[in-house]
Amino acid sequence: MSKSKETIDVTRLDEPLVQVDNLVVSFGTHEVLNGVSFSIARGQTLAVIGESGCGKTVLLKSLIGLIQPAAGSVKLSGADIATISSATLAELRTRTGFVFQQAALFDSLTVRENIAFPLSFNEPSDQSIEERCDQLLIELGLDPSISDCYPGELSGGMRKRVGMARALMMRPELLLYDEPTTGLDPIVSDVINELILRTRINHFVTSIIVTHDMKTVRKTADRVLMLLPASQLNKGENQIIFDGPPSELDRTSDMRVQQFVRGDAGDRIAALVSDNSFTDGEWK
Amino acid sequence: MASGTVRTPNPNSRPAVLVQVANALYALGNFTVFCFKSISSLTTKGVQRGTLLPAAYQIGVQSIPVVALTGLFIGMVLAVQSYFQFHQLGMENRMGAMINITLVRELGPVLAATMLAGRVGSAIAAELGTMRVSEQIDAIDSMGISPIRYLVVPRVTACLLLVPALTIVADLVGVAGGFLYSSLALNIDAAQYFYNSKEYVTGFDLATGIIKSVFFGISIGLISCYHGFLCRVGARGVGRAATGAFVSAFVIILFLDLLLGIALDTIYFQFNPGGNSLL
Numbered sequence: 163m164s165k166s167k168e169t170i171d172v173t174r175l176d177e178p179l180v181q182v183d184n185l186v187v188s189f190g191t192h193e194v195l196n197g198v199s200f201s202i203a204r205g206q207t208l209a210v211i212g213e214s215g216c217g218k219t220v221l222l223k224s225l226i227g228l229i230q231p232a233a234g235s236v237k238l239s240g241a242d243i244a245t246i247s248s249a250t251l252a253e254l255r256t257r258t259g260f261v262f263q264q265a266a267l268f269d270s271l272t273v274r275e276n277i278a279f280p281l282s283f284n285e286p287s288d289q290s291i292e293e294r295c296d297q298l299l300i301e302l303g304l305d306p307s308i309s310d311c312y313p314g315e316l317s318g319g320m321r322k323r324v325g326m327a328r329a330l331m332m333r334p335e336l337l338l339y340d341e342p343t344t345g346l347d348p349i350v351s352d353v354i355n356e357l358i359l360r361t362r363i364n365h366f367v368t369s370i371i372v373t374h375d376m377k378t379v380r381k382t383a384d385r386v387l388m389l390l391p392a393s394q395l396n397k398g399e400n401q402i403i404f405d406g407p408p409s410e411l412d413r414t415s416d417m418r419v420q421q422f423v424r425g426d427a428g429d430r431i432a433a434l435v436s437d438n439s440f441t442d443g444e445w446k
Numbered sequence: 447m448a449s450g451t452v453r454t455p456n457p458n459s460r461p462a463v464l465v466q467v468a469n470a471l472y473a474l475g476n477f478t479v480f481c482f483k484s485i486s487s488l489t490t491k492g493v494q495r496g497t498l499l500p501a502a503y504q505i506g507v508q509s510i511p512v513v514a515l516t517g518l519f520i521g522m523v524l525a526v527q528s529y530f531q532f533h534q535l536g537m538e539n540r541m542g543a544m545i546n547i548t549l550v551r552e553l554g555p556v557l558a559a560t561m562l563a564g565r566v567g568s569a570i571a572a573e574l575g576t577m578r579v580s581e582q583i584d585a586i587d588s589m590g591i592s593p594i595r596y597l598v599v600p601r602v603t604a605c606l607l608l609v610p611a612l613t614i615v616a617d618l619v620g621v622a623g624g625f626l627y628s629s630l631a632l633n634i635d636a637a638q639y640f641y642n643s644k645e646y647v648t649g650f651d652l653a654t655g656i657i658k659s660v661f662f663g664i665s666i667g668l669i670s671c672y673h674g675f676l677c678r679v680g681a682r683g684v685g686r687a688a689t690g691a692f693v694s695a696f697v698i699i700l701f702l703d704l705l706l707g708i709a710l711d712t713i714y715f716q717f718n719p720g721g722n723s724l725l
Binding site: 223226228251252253254255256258260262263264266267268269279280332 | 577580581582584585587588589590591592
C-alpha cells in the first residue's frame, strides 16, 4: 500500500476495534505470550487479569506497537500495525490513550504541560488547550489550581488521574489502563474505578484494563480475559484460560481461575519448598 | 520493540565467546540503526520547536564554567611542563607557539570533549535512562510522538553545535592561562610569547581542533542518548547507563582523535610538504 494513500477507515463500526491473532512475544528465550487471540467490539470494557509475569502489560504494549511481536498480528480499526507506515501508526496512536501503571508523567513539566503534551506538540499557544486541561481536571475530580504543580508534588491517586487526563486529551476511542489501582488505598481505588466508568460513558471509549484488582474487574468490566503464564501452559493449551463476563468468574470450574479470583495461594509455598529444597538452613 | 532497545540473540548452547560476539554485533547493529534514525529525523524533520533551547542551556551554558576551568589549567600545566625543556634549549620565548598549537589542535578539543562526556553525556544518559525506566519514553511513543525527534534530536543538535563552541571557550581560556603563567610566573617576555604564537599557530591548527570537536560533539550526543534509551530497569540500570555513556564516549573520542589527527595531518602535508617547524 502506498504510504501517502494509506488511510484507516474508522467508520466501520461493525468490525472489532481491536483484533489480536496468534500473538507471540518473546524476550530472548523467554516466551511471554504464546499465541494469544481475541477481539474487542467498540464500546466494550475488557479486563485482563492473571498473576504477575503472565504478560498482561506486554499484551497491552503490543496492542499499540510499543513491543514488537515475534509472530501473530494486531489490528487496530482494521489496520495491521505491523504492516502500516510509521506515520499511520503514529496517527493510530493519537486515537489511543494509555494510562501507565506509575502514570509516567514528565517530571520536568507541570500538570498542565503534562496534560497538554499530546496537543501542545503541534499547537503550543492554543488557548483552548488550557481550557480543555482545566475541564479534564474538573471531570476527574481534581482542582484546576494544581495545574502549576509538578508531578513530584502530587499524591499517587492524583498522579493517576493526571495520567488519565493526559490520555483523554486527544479524545481517544481506545483507552488502555495498566494497573490503574495498584498502590492506591481502597477509597482512592474506588474513585479511580468510578472515573473509569464515567469516562466510558462521557467519552464513549473502548477500554482495556490490565489489573489484579477483582473489585475493579467486577465494577468496570463487561468482559474478562484471564491469562496464564506461558511457562505454566500444558501442551497445546490456550494461554487465555477464561473469557467471559465477570459474573461467570465465580461459576467457572477451572481451579486456576477460582484460585486467582479468591486470592488463594493454595500449594504454591509447598511447591516452592519442594522445588528449591530448603535443607541445612539454605535454599538449594 | 521500543526504540533503541536491544533484542539479545538466543544463546542456546553456543560457546560463550560466540554469544558475546553475537551480542556485540547486535549492539553495534542497534546503535547503527539508532544513529540512522536520529540523523534521518534531524535532516528530514528538523528540530522540534521548543526543544532545542532547554537542551542547549543544559549542555552549553551550564558547562561553560567547568570547560573554562579545564582550559585554564591545561594552558598553565603546559607552561609548567614545557618550560624546563625549552629553557635548556634557550627557546623559552617560543613556548607560546608550542603551548597554543598543543591547545588548539589537541588538548583543548580532547579534554573539553572528555569533560563534556562526563558532565553532559552522563547526565543525558541518566535522564533518558530514568525516563525509559519510568515508562516516560513509552508514554511519548504511545501518543504518536517520536521519542527520537522529541528527546534525541535536540540533544544531539545541541551537542553538535555547542561542543565546538565550548572547545573555542576552552582554547581561549587555555591560551590566556598559558600566557599568564608564562609571563607572570616564568617571566617570559609577553611580546615574544605572542609574536611566536602568531608566527606558528595557523588557521589550519584552529580548524583541526574545531573539526575534531564537531565529531566529538555528535558522538557524545548519540552515544549518551543511545545508552539512555537502552537503560535497564532499576537504579543500577540507570547508573550503568550513565557510566557506559561516559566510558563509550571517552573511548570513541580518543579513537576519533587518532583517526582525524592522521587524516587532517595527511591533508595538511599534501599542501605544505615542509610543514611549520619551531626550529
